[in-house]
Amino acid sequence: EPMLDVARVRRDFPILEREVHGKPLIYLDNAATTQTPSAVIETLDDYYRRYNANIHRGLHTLADEATAAYEGTRDKVRAWLGAASSREIIFTRGTTEAINLVANSWGRANLRPGDEILVSLMEHHSNIVPWQMLAEALDVTLKVIPVDERGVLDQAAYRELLGERTRLVCVNHVSNALGTVNPVAEMAREAHAHDALILVDGAQAVPHQRVDVHALGVDFYAFSGHKMYGPTGVGVLYGREALLEAMPPWQGGGEMISRVSFDQGTVYSDIPHKFEAGTPAIAEVIALGAALDWVAATGIDMMAAWEGQLLERATAKLRDVEGLRLIGTAPDKVSVLSFVVDGVHAQDIGLLIDQLGVAIRTGHHCAQPVLASMGLEATCRASLAAYNTPEEVDAFVEALEKVIAMVR
Ligand code: PMP
Numbered sequence: 001e002p003m004l005d006v007a008r009v010r011r012d013f014p015i016l017e018r019e020v021h022g023k024p025l026i027y028l029d030n031a032a033t034t035q036t037p038s039a040v041i042e043t044l045d046d047y048y049r050r051y052n053a054n055i056h057r058g059l060h061t062l063a064d065e066a067t068a069a070y071e072g073t074r075d076k077v078r079a080w081l082g083a084a085s086s087r088e089i090i091f092t093r094g095t096t097e098a099i100n101l102v103a104n105s106w107g108r109a110n111l112r113p114g115d116e117i118l119v120s121l122m123e124h125h126s127n128i129v130p131w132q133m134l135a136e137a138l139d140v141t142l143k144v145i146p147v148d149e150r151g152v153l154d155q156a157a158y159r160e161l162l163g164e165r166t167r168l169v170c171v172n173h174v175s176n177a178l179g180t181v182n183p184v185a186e187m188a189r190e191a192h193a194h195d196a197l198i199l200v201d202g203a204q205a206v207p208h209q210r211v212d213v214h215a216l217g218v219d220f221y222a223f224s225g226h227k228m229y230g231p232t233g234v235g236v237l238y239g240r241e242a243l244l245e246a247m248p249p250w251q252g253g254g255e256m257i258s259r260v261s262f263d264q265g266t267v268y269s270d271i272p273h274k275f276e277a278g279t280p281a282i283a284e285v286i287a288l289g290a291a292l293d294w295v296a297a298t299g300i301d302m303m304a305a306w307e308g309q310l311l312e313r314a315t316a317k318l319r320d321v322e323g324l325r326l327i328g329t330a331p332d333k334v335s336v337l338s339f340v341v342d343g344v345h346a347q348d349i350g351l352l353i354d355q356l357g358v359a360i361r362t363g364h365h366c367a368q369p370v371l372a373s374m375g376l377e378a379t380c381r382a383s384l385a386a387y388n389t390p391e392e393v394d395a396f397v398e399a400l401e402k403v404i405a406m407v408r
Helices: 006-011 038-050 061-081 095-110 129-138 155-161 184-193 241-246 282-298 300-319 346-355 368-373 390-407
Strands: 089-092 116-120 141-145 166-172 197-201 220-224 235-239 257-259 324-327 336-341 361-363 379-383
Touching (some): 061 235, 095 166, 095 197, 141 155, 166 184, 184 197, 300 336, 300 390, 346 390
Parallel strands (some): 116 166, 166 197
Antiparallel strands (some): 324 336
């Protein structure tokens, strides 16, 4: 298999040329947000320069062009995820809004007191809090799928938790705090065997591996544009057509209706528009299409293989750092290296290593429950993307050792 030409990839990202505190930027906070290639930046610019217009209701040329580009991205997303129909693709503000949509629409229409939702312990807060809010409102029970000391979901416990009252299973495809890849295809089969649905948070999976919602057999799948080389402010909810059709709208307003009348009532649009009230993030949706084109042209499989090599190299090097403990040692991982260092605050490492030009994240990564289960409040997290290099990995570990020596 041919190797990724990383020098070429890096030339597509103008931001990678900048310096931080007089040092070349080493950007290792990709799980928080990825950088955007020139093609995405130029797509945003081109939209505002040439065809900025509101979509779907204009009869003029600019509105036609904007609508075609917006709906064009919907079809690119459909193809990218292997969905059957572009009616199954809903644009949201991000993963968070996609999950809130399912909670408020599907949840409120389908859940009864005493029903159960299973949520994995390693979820991002965005796949926990909406379910807690719903549980409180509807008297529904949340049950938590436990995680072992490596950061692997306990599948035996999952099977035991699945029961007659289970309606929905909520799990991430990849954990942003640990890097664990969860076996969602298997989990989907088991959920369906109990007549439960499965919602997968794919925010950390879509940028790092090929995802096919049909092969996975999932009911709902969510991701964010800004974590896969696209702009902020846009995300995607995939939902199975029959489910979405039966779901009530969540937000009301323009764009989501076919007729509004005080006397005769209001008729909603068909999916996907039923779930896209108001003017959406038009420029960002179109630019998300450019991000997908960029990933497709670069080659997701080559990107994944390259990142896998970087992850292996970084893991081996970090294991040699004295007093460092990796948090999340699942056999199947992507992108994320979470760690703590004996006697050193994560925050001190983050601040000092920034002085050396290295951007990592420190804190709870919006995943407090799983960290708490490991007796932790915070970790340092370095996370890789396709534009990172072995030289950057080495420089990062060298900088880390310098920082540790400084504070010890
Ligand atoms: N889930 C996971 C696994 C994430 O990593 C993130 C972002 N850190 C989210 C959900 C939330 O995504 P967003 O803030 O883009 O809605």
